[in-house]
Amino acid sequence: xxxxxxxxxxxxxxxxxxxxxxxxxxxxxxxxxxxxxxxxxxxxxxxxxxxxxxxxxxxxxxxxxxxxxxxxxxxxxxxxxxxxxxxxxxxxxxxxxxxxxxxxxxxxxxxxxxxxxxxxxxxxxxxxxxxxxxxxxxxxxxxxxxxxxxxxxxxxxxxxxxxxxxxxxxxxxxxxxxxxxxxxxxxxxxxxxxxxxxxxxxxxxxxxxxxxxxxxxxxxxxxxxxxxxxxxxxxxxxxxxxxxxxxxxxxxxxxxxxxxxxxxxxxxxxxxxxxxxxxxxxxxxxxxxxxxxxxxxxxxxxxxxxxxxxxxxxxxxxxxxxxxxxxxxxxxxxxxxxxxxxxxxxxxxxxxxxxxxxxxxxxxxxxxxxxxxxxxxxxxxxxxxxxxxxxxxxxxxxxxxxxxxxx
Numbered sequence: 001x002x003x004x005x006x007x008x009x010x011x012x013x014x015x016x017x018x019x020x021x022x023x024x025x026x027x028x029x030x031x032x033x034x035x036x037x038x039x040x041x042x043x044x045x046x047x048x049x050x051x052x053x054x055x056x057x058x059x060x061x062x063x064x065x066x067x068x069x070x071x072x073x074x075x076x077x078x079x080x081x082x083x084x085x086x087x088x089x090x091x092x093x094x095x096x097x098x099x100x101x102x103x104x105x106x107x108x109x110x111x112x113x114x115x116x117x118x119x120x121x122x123x124x125x126x127x128x129x130x131x132x133x134x135x136x137x138x139x140x141x142x143x144x145x146x147x148x149x150x151x152x153x154x155x156x157x158x159x160x161x162x163x164x165x166x167x168x169x170x171x172x173x174x175x176x177x178x179x180x181x182x183x184x185x186x187x188x189x190x191x192x193x194x195x196x197x198x199x200x201x202x203x204x205x206x207x208x209x210x211x212x213x214x215x216x217x218x219x220x221x222x223x224x225x226x227x228x229x230x231x232x233x234x235x236x237x238x239x240x241x242x243x244x245x246x247x248x249x250x251x252x253x254x255x256x257x258x259x260x261x262x263x264x265x266x267x268x269x270x271x272x273x274x275x276x277x278x279x280x281x282x283x284x285x286x287x288x289x290x291x292x293x294x295x296x297x298x299x300x301x302x303x304x305x306x307x308x309x310x311x312x313x314x315x316x317x318x319x320x321x322x323x324x325x326x327x328x329x330x331x332x333x334x335x336x337x338x339x340x341x342x343x344x345x346x347x348x349x350x351x352x353x354x355x356x357x358x359x360x361x362x363x364x365x366x367x368x369x370x371x372x373x374x375x376x377x378x379x380x381x382x383x384x385x386x387x388x389x390x391x392x393x394x395x396x397x398x399x400x401x402x403x404x405x406x407x
Contacts, residue, residue: 001027001396002099004090006114007106008035011042011049012285014315015132015167016106018192020050022389031093033057033086035110038282046092055089057082082113087121101125102396106132108150111157118160126399128163129154129179130187134310154178163395168313168334185395188313188334190385191322200293205324205373208296210366213245217295217325219288220316222280223255226308228301228330231352233264235299238356240272243363248272249291251279292323296373297363300329304348317343321380326372328359338382342375 003023009016011034023030032054036042044058090097101122103114111129118125135150155178163183216239221227229250236248248268254261258280265278283291292298298320302309311332317339320327327339330346339345344362346355362368 001400002029002031002095002101003027003104003396004095004101004117005030005032005052005104005106006035006110007032008037008110009106010038010282011036013106014191014285014319015130015189017050017285018385018389019104019106019130019392020052021192021195022385022392024051026393029096029099031055031090031095033089035059053093055093057085057089083116083120086113086117090121097121100400102128102399104128104130106130108135108153108157111153111161115157115160126162126396127157127160128165128395128399129157129161129182130165130167132167133312134168134308136310163399165392165395168311183395183398185391187388187391188318188383189315190318190383190388191315191380192385192389193322193380196289196322197293201322201324201377204294204296205370205377208366208370208373211245212366213247214243214297214363214369215295216246216248216297216299217291218250218252218299218301219283219291220252220300221255222250222252222257222261224257224260224303226303226306228303229261229264231301231330231355232299233268234352235356235359236268236276238360239363240268240275242360246363247275247277249277249279249295251277251281251283253282254280289319292319292325295320295323295325296369297359298323298325298327300327300331302331302348304330309348318380318383321376321383324373324377324380326362326369326376328362330355339376339379342372342379 005016005020007016020030020032030052032052034054034056036056036058040059042056042058044056047054047056103117103122103125105111105114105127114127118127135148135154158179159181161179161182164179165185165187167187167189169186216236218232222229224230232250236250239246240248261280268276269278298316300314300316309332311334313334314331317327317329317333321339321342327343329343330348330350332348333345336345344358
């Protein structure tokens, strides 16, 4: 069976990477068709990150972001404009068009491309949509829905989508109704446990003492519209100012807010030097993993005024657990009670002073820190991709053979 993965995510996206690695453990016929909107300067053509056969299709110009966005969006509305490049890529990768094929789409904007591929190249293929997140956006005051580009793409392809793999079901009945004819399954964003440095993580937790340094970390979107960067910097200032043996790392893409962020970071960089580190731009997956393995507290603070306050399955939560780090988060997550013993979890409108006070109390209590780190590592065994990865192949098998047993 061919598994052809279509995505435009950052090249080392965690969910896409886990899917590819797990698929390769079950079949060698894994192909990746990558549309490099996040890194348009990379060389087009053949590539491979995990052993898959990959082919990269680039936008027109690596330096004209707005033009690329317009052209790519136009192509998604008119997928036949991609047809010749896609066909060439499949031939270059040596895909057998006669073999049973799953077209596994990781971005809603590529659902129409997959539909075109099925119609023209793989008559009996099945289209699976990997729904990483929700695209139902609501205004904060009226709670009325806000039309989004992603929901348009989902709606346009709903009749051609055979299966949906959800990172989170959220409001399950409504979520399923978006793709009424599809087979649905849930595959949370749990980590592949054997890709982490187990010895290093255990040593970090076991060697933690009352005089140990404490590393706080946030890596991810730095768009102030949906991440509360200002509050994270308040936390950094309070912790670094009160507790000498602490460090703080914050990094990620700004999505057009570079100058604003640099101005926000400058005072902390000047005051705390190497104890406060800031990296603007995409942080490589390997670097993010290494920093998480080293950290003691992992942060995630969603801006409470965002239109995108939706229950989710955040990568950061489960990666913190796997790395023996304490998740400190203000976000709407699934089943918060399951990780409450090793986390600080705050509601949407928890007062900032209460949040900062809770974090200060934690950081100044080494015994509690150590206990929560141990609990995090123990609990991580319940949240592994090894337990949910088989759902991909159960879904594939059900779509092809009408039964849910693994291939």
